[in-house]
Amino acid sequence: MRIVIAGGHGQIGLRLAKLLAGRGDEAVGLIRRAAQADDLVAVGAEPIICDLEAAPVEELAEYLAGADAVVFAAGAGPGSGIARKDTVDRAAATLCADAAEQVGVRRFLVVSAMGVDHEPPAGTDEVFAAYLRAKGAADADVRARPELDWTILRPGRLTDDPGTGLVTLAEHTDRGAIPRDDVAAVLVALLDEPATAGRSLDLIDGKATIPQAITTLTRS
Template structure:
């Protein structure tokens, strides 16, 4: 499979690219800085240079044309203000959806967040509230595209452990944390589970293997 990942230099994306390359897929990552290309090559991915905050759908569609799936793993990142939560976490996800439709790519995975909601209220932290609203609006926009076989993945608090391979994956799970490595493993498995299309799934650490969790979510358990 050829999989194009938006936010190709992100922490989850680099882990996902390594997993995909190791199993024989052909990952490609969209980056906005040329100096990031070396890290993608080392992970086994093809670097694709494009600024998602400045691109138009036809321009991005040319990069994803012929792909079997696209993954939105971009994010404005810690320390960014409210403006970039909108231009990256919301608008870039919508841009990728528009581009996928133009290019005829049906499978679309979104890395969202637990608590994402276009109407989220978090009065004590304006930036975090904007982040949750941006993610929620992006999820809503992707789910509205009837021509996409989308899956929205909403991980809990992200940690940087080596991954346990044990997760809890369902439409609603108790709040918790999950290693980025396990998020990447779940994304890689979702790409081969068409039964999860049309679902919004929350993800935290748990006691089921990734294969067991994906099979259950896809209706094969």
């Protein structure tokens, strides 16, 4: 498969690219800066420079043409302000969805966050609240697109602990943590299982292996 990862140099994007390339898939990472390219090459992926905050949809569509799937794993990241939460976490996701539709790429995965379907609680830090609203708006936009076979993955608190391969994956879970290694591995499993399309899924640590968790989902 040819998989294009928006946010290819992110902590999840790089892990995902390495897993895909390691099993023989064609992993393509969209990156903002040429200086990031070597890190993609090192994990076996093809880097493409594309600033998702500036690129027109026609340019992005050219990069997505011929792909089997798109994974939106981009984010403004720590230290960014309210404006970039909107331009990256919302608008860039919408741009990627528009481009995928334009070239007929149906499979579309989004790395989102837990709790974004509701207004942030009173007292939430204003930048974090903007992030949650941006993610929620992006998810709503993607869910409204019948031309896409979308899956929205909503990890809990992300950690850099080694992955365990043991998860809880369901439409709703309690709050919890999850290693980025396991998020990447779950994304690979979702790409392999088209029956997970049309679902928004929470992900935290758990007791089920990833194949077991996917099987449980597809039977429910």
